[in-house]
Amino acid sequence: MLKCREIEQMASDYLNKDLSFQQRMAFKMHLFLCHNCRNYIRQLKTTISSVQLMPAKQSVVIDDKVKDLAKQLREHASKQ
Amino acid sequence: MTDQLQRQDFINDAALVEGMLDGDSASFEMAVALYHPTMVNIAKAIIGEAFAEEIAQDAWISAIRSLTEFAGRSSLRTWLIQITANAAKTRLRREKRQVSLDENWQTNEMEDRFDHSGHWGEPVSQWDLETPEAILANSELSDIISQTFEQLPPQQQAVLTLYDLEGESMSDICNILDISASNARVLLHRARSTIQQKIAQYQDHF
Known part of the structure; x- marks a missing residue:
C-alpha cells in the first residue's frame, strides 16, 4: 500500500498520465481510501488549472524597458 | 510611461508577425512584452543568470532576421523559445564551463509535510475557493500565484511554462532544456507543488 508521502511524490506523474498501469x-x-490525498490531488489539479488560466487574466505591461528593446529591434529590422 | 493592455486585446501570432514585418512599433512592443520574460527565463534555465538577458536579446535579433520564415507551425512563443534555447546552448558550449544553474534545485527541499509513518502531518482540507476562476478572482491570491511563479528557480519555471502553459511534450522539453526526463518530472512537480502550497497557506488562513 502506497503511503501519503509517495502519493504526493507521484502526484504530477499521475495527473500527467505518466504512471504504469500497476x-x-x-x-x-x-x-479511494484516503480523503487527505483525494483533497491534495484536487488541490494540485486546481493549482495547475489556475496557472494555466493566469496569463489570460493578466494585463500586458508595456513599460520603458519593453519600449526600449522594441525600438532597438525595430531599428535592427529596418536595416535588413 | 507604462501602458497596460488586456490580453483579450491580443492580436494573433500571424498579425503580430505581419505587424513586425511592416515595422509597426506597437507590434514590436507587444511581442517584447509578451515573450521577452519567458525567453530570459529559458536562457537562465540553460546557461544561468549572468548571460540570460544578453542571450534573449541575441535570440530576438536572430528571430527578426528569420521572421519571414516563421511559418506558424508552432506558436510564436514556442518558436522564440526554441531560438533562445539554441542560442543559450551554443553559448554554453562556447563558454566551455558549467555556469551556475539553478543551484538550489536539489537542496531546495520543501518543508516536510509528512509524519514519520509517511502520513500527512496536518489534515488536507478542501479549499473554500475551489475553482481556478474563483482563485484568480481573488486579487491577493492571484498576486501570490504570479509572484510565486516569478520567484521559482529558473529551471522549474521553464519546465512549468513549457509543460503547463505551452503544452510541450516531456521529450521536447528535455531537448529544449538539455535535461533528463527524470529531472524534468521532478522540476515540474516541485514547481506545481510550491504554488499549491502557497495557495493552501492562503486558503487555510482565509
Whole structure:
C-alpha cells in the first residue's frame, strides 16, 4: 500500500498520465481510501488549472524597458 | 510611461508577425512584452543568470532576421523559445564551463509535510475557493500565484511554462532544456507543488 508521502511524490506523474498501469491502480486504491490525498490531488489539479488560466487574466505591461528593446529591434529590422 | 493592455486585446501570432514585418512599433512592443520574460527565463534555465538577458536579446535579433520564415507551425512563443534555447546552448558550449544553474534545485527541499509513518502531518482540507476562476478572482491570491511563479528557480519555471502553459511534450522539453526526463518530472512537480502550497497557506488562513 502506497503511503501519503509517495502519493504526493507521484502526484504530477499521475495527473500527467505518466504512471504504469500497476502504479496507477495502486495510486487509485490509495485515493479511494484516503480523503487527505483525494483533497491534495484536487488541490494540485486546481493549482495547475489556475496557472494555466493566469496569463489570460493578466494585463500586458508595456513599460520603458519593453519600449526600449522594441525600438532597438525595430531599428535592427529596418536595416535588413 | 507604462501602458497596460488586456490580453483579450491580443492580436494573433500571424498579425503580430505581419505587424513586425511592416515595422509597426506597437507590434514590436507587444511581442517584447509578451515573450521577452519567458525567453530570459529559458536562457537562465540553460546557461544561468549572468548571460540570460544578453542571450534573449541575441535570440530576438536572430528571430527578426528569420521572421519571414516563421511559418506558424508552432506558436510564436514556442518558436522564440526554441531560438533562445539554441542560442543559450551554443553559448554554453562556447563558454566551455558549467555556469551556475539553478543551484538550489536539489537542496531546495520543501518543508516536510509528512509524519514519520509517511502520513500527512496536518489534515488536507478542501479549499473554500475551489475553482481556478474563483482563485484568480481573488486579487491577493492571484498576486501570490504570479509572484510565486516569478520567484521559482529558473529551471522549474521553464519546465512549468513549457509543460503547463505551452503544452510541450516531456521529450521536447528535455531537448529544449538539455535535461533528463527524470529531472524534468521532478522540476515540474516541485514547481506545481510550491504554488499549491502557497495557495493552501492562503486558503487555510482565509
